[in-house]
Amino acid sequence: MRLPDPSAADPALFDPLGPEFTRNPYPAYARLRALNTPYYFAPFDIWLFARFADVQAAALNPLSLRSLDDRLTPEEIEADRRAQNWHDMPYHARFVQFSLLNSDGAMHQRLRRLVFGEFTPPQVERLKSGVEAYVSDLFDAVGSEFDFINDLAVHVPGRVIGRFLGVPDADCAQLRIWSEDIVQYFDIDRTDARKALAERTTRTFYDYLIDLSNERRKRPQDDLISRLLRRWDAGELSEDEYISTCMLILMAGHGSTIDAMGNGLTALLNHPEQLQRLRADPGLMPTAIQEMFRYDAPLPFFHRLASEDMDVNGWEIPKGTKIGLLYASANRDPEAFDNADRFEIGRTPNRHLAFAAGPHFCLGNHLSRMNMEATFMTLLSRFQSIALTAEPQFKPSLSLRGPKALPLRVN
Numbered sequence: 147m148r149l150p151d152p153s154a155a156d157p158a159l160f161d162p163l164g165p166e167f168t169r170n171p172y173p174a175y176a177r178l179r180a181l182n183t184p185y186y187f188a189p190f191d192i193w194l195f196a197r198f199a200d201v202q203a204a205a206l207n208p209l210s211l212r213s214l215d216d217r218l219t220p221e222e223i224e225a226d227r228r229a230q231n232w233h234d235m236p237y238h239a240r241f242v243q244f245s246l247l248n249s250d251g252a253m254h255q256r257l258r259r260l261v262f263g264e265f266t267p268p269q270v271e272r273l274k275s276g277v278e279a280y281v282s283d284l285f286d287a288v289g290s291e292f293d294f295i296n297d298l299a300v301h302v303p304g305r306v307i308g309r310f311l312g313v314p315d316a317d318c319a320q321l322r323i324w325s326e327d328i329v330q331y332f333d334i335d336r337t338d339a340r341k342a343l344a345e346r347t348t349r350t351f352y353d354y355l356i357d358l359s360n361e362r363r364k365r366p367q368d369d370l371i372s373r374l375l376r377r378w379d380a381g382e383l384s385e386d387e388y389i390s391t392c393m394l395i396l397m398a399g400h401g402s403t404i405d406a407m408g409n410g411l412t413a414l415l416n417h418p419e420q421l422q423r424l425r426a427d428p429g430l431m432p433t434a435i436q437e438m439f440r441y442d443a444p445l446p447f448f449h450r451l452a453s454e455d456m457d458v459n460g461w462e463i464p465k466g467t468k469i470g471l472l473y474a475s476a477n478r479d480p481e482a483f484d485n486a487d488r489f490e491i492g493r494t495p496n497r498h499l500a501f502a503a504g505p506h507f508c509l510g511n512h513l514s515r516m517n518m519e520a521t522f523m524t525l526l527s528r529f530q531s532i533a534l535t536a537e538p539q540f541k542p543s544l545s546l547r548g549p550k551a552l553p554l555r556v557n
């Protein structure tokens with residue numbers, strides 16, 4: 147099947163920065179799925195795939211890549227960066243625009259293999275008791291009224307990833323702020339002020355990592371930074387690859403985990419019968435956490451580029467086409483999930499796409515689920531009653547989804 151005429155796409159159908167979408171994006175995703183064709187979204191010059199089968203096929207297709215840079219001339223790369231307002235950002239270009247997430251093929255496999263073993267369930271399990279103790283301390287410090295996002299969730303992933311990499315505890319809060327300032331530039335809102343902030347912060351982050359690496363070189367520890375440094379010194383990865391891998395790991399799991407916690411708690415509080423069920427049977431926690439990811443994915447959208455003319459679930463996609471994978475929409479597709487709009491904490495199987503599929507499948511999925519389990523187990527065991535004191539407001543974004551705050555009253 148050929149893609150429809152892009153000029154026929156109704157711009158009113160999809161407004162990802164509008165207030166309705168920000169409050170609840172799922173009716174808009176349902177409209178896109180109902181088209182039965184991919185939808186051309188002009189502001190990004192991208193074809194959005196909203197149905198599960200299309201999104202999964204595009205993510206698994208070996209011809210759909212994260213970047214076509216190695217097939218372009220330097221002039222074409224420059225023109226592409228200018229079109230996206232991603233030019234004149236030397237640090238951002240070296241360490242953020244380039245990373246294992248944004249590479250493909252043999253280079254991607256090599257970079258992924260360097261860190262893959264760090265993220266396996268046994269490695270993650272080693273961190274578990276430390277995370278549980280840390281989360282417990284955080285709950286000790288809150289009163290009967292607190293903001294679940296800003297008083298609690300924001301402190302969890304940074305500290306855990308910091309320990310995982312080997313960043314001193316005292317620096318973790320700062321890294322979260324840097325991460326946010328850099329990551330926000332991946333979204334639709336690309337003003338020059340945001341651009342300057344992203345570039346300046348990437349440079350600061352780079353300087354910080356170089357200082358920390360020099361320190362670790364003198365006194366190696368049992369952490370990922372020390373192990374990656376040895377591989378850099380052995381010539382297995384370059385300085386740029388070393389820095390971009392550290393930055394990616396520090397940034398990828400920060401906001402996404404905070405948002406996953408916020409979305410998960412919102413879903414539980416909006417479904418009191420499911421909350422009761424989880425309290426009655428905490429053994430359901432692993433499937434409940436997976437359902438939180440399916441029901442309201444914190445990273446709803448990623449892109450791919452067609453490296454050749456290709457077939458995606460029957461769609462003829464011409465070489466060079468930009469494709470948007472709407473993971474959050476795929477997760478609510480009734481053709482893939484029974485009662486797809488129902489939040490069902492015992493759901494099995496639950497083959498959602500919140501962590502993607504294919505070669506870029508999220509490395510941090512065990513780690514983030516462990517953080518979530520520790521946080522929700524403690525929350526439910528500490529408080530018999532949990533109530534929101536104000537309606538949650540969500541951040542306006544296509545790439546991220548999460549509440550700005552979740553003010554709670556507990557006892």
Ligand code: HEM
Nearest residue numbers: 246247398399402403406448500501502506508509510514
């Ligand atoms: C909490 C929620 C998280 C969600 C929803 C999430 C989701 C994702 C998704 C959808 C991708 C694939 C992007 C694509 O399709 O191109 C991805 C990749 C990745 N994630 Fe996560 N992630 C989470 C947490 C984490 C954590 C905690 C870490 C590490 C500490 C992490 C590290 C990575 C890395 C390194 C990649 C790149 C993998 C590759 O390109 O081969 N993520 N994540």
